[in-house]
Amino acid sequence: MSPKIRWYILILVFIATGLNFLDRQVLSMTIIKIQEELQISDVEYGWVNTGFLISYALMFTVGGRLIDKVGGKLGLGLSVGIWSIASALHGVMSNFYHLLGFRFLLGMGEGGCFPGAAKTVYEWFDKKERALANGVAIGGAAIGAVVAPPLTIVISGQYGWRWAFIIPGIVGVVWVIAWFAPSWKKSLHAVSQRETKREASPFQVPLLQLLKNRTVLAFILIRFLLDPVFYFLMFWVPKYLNQERDLSFERIGELFWIPFLALGLSNIMGGWFSDKLVSRNLTINAARKWVMGFAAALTLVAPFISTVSSVEVAILLMSLMMLAHGFWITNYITAITDIFGKYATSTVVGLSGTAGAVSGMILNPVIGWVAQNHSYGPLWLVAGIMYPLAFVILLVFVPKITSMEFAANGKMGHVLNE
Numbered sequence: 025m026s027p028k029i030r031w032y033i034l035i036l037v038f039i040a041t042g043l044n045f046l047d048r049q050v051l052s053m054t055i056i057k058i059q060e061e062l063q064i065s066d067v068e069y070g071w072v073n074t075g076f077l078i079s080y081a082l083m084f085t086v087g088g089r090l091i092d093k094v095g096g097k098l099g100l101g102l103s104v105g106i107w108s109i110a111s112a113l114h115g116v117m118s119n120f121y122h123l124l125g126f127r128f129l130l131g132m133g134e135g136g137c138f139p140g141a142a143k144t145v146y147e148w149f150d151k152k153e154r155a156l157a158n159g160v161a162i163g164g165a166a167i168g169a170v171v172a173p174p175l176t177i178v179i180s181g182q183y184g185w186r187w188a189f190i191i192p193g194i195v196g197v198v199w200v201i202a203w204f205a206p207s208w209k210k211s212l213h214a215v216s217q218r219e220t221k222r223e224a225s226p227f228q229v230p231l232l233q234l235l236k237n238r239t240v241l242a243f244i245l246i247r248f249l250l251d252p253v254f255y256f257l258m259f260w261v262p263k264y265l266n267q268e269r270d271l272s273f274e275r276i277g278e279l280f281w282i283p284f285l286a287l288g289l290s291n292i293m294g295g296w297f298s299d300k301l302v303s304r305n306l307t308i309n310a311a312r313k314w315v316m317g318f319a320a321a322l323t324l325v326a327p328f329i330s331t332v333s334s335v336e337v338a339i340l341l342m343s344l345m346m347l348a349h350g351f352w353i354t355n356y357i358t359a360i361t362d363i364f365g366k367y368a369t370s371t372v373v374g375l376s377g378t379a380g381a382v383s384g385m386i387l388n389p390v391i392g393w394v395a396q397n398h399s400y401g402p403l404w405l406v407a408g409i410m411y412p413l414a415f416v417i418l419l420v421f422v423p424k425i426t427s428m429e430f431a432a433n434g435k436m437g438h439v440l441n442e
Contacts, residue, residue, distance in 0.1 A: 033148055082132075092368060
């Protein structure tokens with residue numbers, strides 16, 4: 025089979041990350057109808073979201089670890105299968121406990137998505153194409169976020185809210201069939217030859233050894249600092265536009281998709297630009313950091329969001345924030361694959377994702393307290409500071425983005441060389 029199958033694989037990864045964001049957003053669009061029909065309180069709804077975040081955070085690391093062991097094909101395929109079944113099960117729930125359980129199962133599946141996507145891209149694309157491939161893969165998530173609100177409204181209006189969960193679940197099952205249908209082995213071997221000096225028998229780096237490594241800790245810390253900013257943009261901007269800008273929910277729906285479209289485009293553009301720099305003989309280290317530095321500088325527009333008088337200008341600045349995040353996250357994940365390769369890519373992506381989810385759980389109540397008792401101004405100020413701070417951490421603790429060497433160390437097994 026032709027190595028061109030890798031583009032087929034990449035398109036499927038794009039669809040998978042799109043389904044990932046779409047499936048998790050259906051509940052937020054349908055919860056009003058669900059609460060009316062099933063008599064679920066706001067407190068119970070809060071527990072439902074917590075249940076999802078707990079399993080999602082846990083499976084980012086556990087799933088990433090397993091995917092490094094079994095590979096991207098099996099790992100990502102199982103992840104999509106689990107969350108698609110969980111999504112479809114939402115359509116038959118009849119009480120709070122069903123919703124809590126199905127949401128927990130959804131988080132278990134979705135937690136393996138991005139580690140699996142990163143692993144798959146590493147397996148199929150060499151270093152000169154990897155950033156663009158990661159951008160396309162991650163970009164699906166933003167497109168899923170754009171599509172979810174109108175699609176959910178249309179399906180719910182035509183067939184009822186239950187089918188808004190069932191139909192995406194069915195699409196996910198079809199995706200799994202398409203994912204496992206072709207034979208990968210021969211083509212993957214051909215692609216693997218493009219990388220020089222690939223080891224014949226991969227091993228797993230001990231988790232404790234990874235947690236002692238300064239570079240790993242830097243990536244974890246960066247995600248811990250930045251994910252709350254992204255969650256703020258995803259979950260709190262509609263309330264900000266309603267409370268402080270006096271926008272109706274209909275008007276919010278007309279505007280809020282624009283920043284996510286900017287995010288999807290910048291995921292791809294950020295990867296393309298980074299690969300372009302590499303093709304022009306910049307080092308991997310320079311290419312990734314130039315793009316991430318540009319993204320960090322762009323986020324300095326955030327404090328102005330609360331001061332501009334025009335809602336349209338505020339949305340434009342939010343779009344620039346999302347544009348910056350797209351440039352950043354694509355090169356952040358690509359840098360992890362550049363450094364840790366097939367031995368620990370999914371594990372490190374998973375560890376960092378868990379750190380971000382935990383940070384989001386901790387800081388979301390803080391965000392709510394600041395918004396309720398003060399204003400959104402301090403939140404926008406902090407949002408503008410965090411990416412430059414993260415970039416400084418990257419420069420200090422990851423002075424060079426380059427493939428790490430692995431060496432046997434007796435009974436300790438295979439470890440990272442510092």
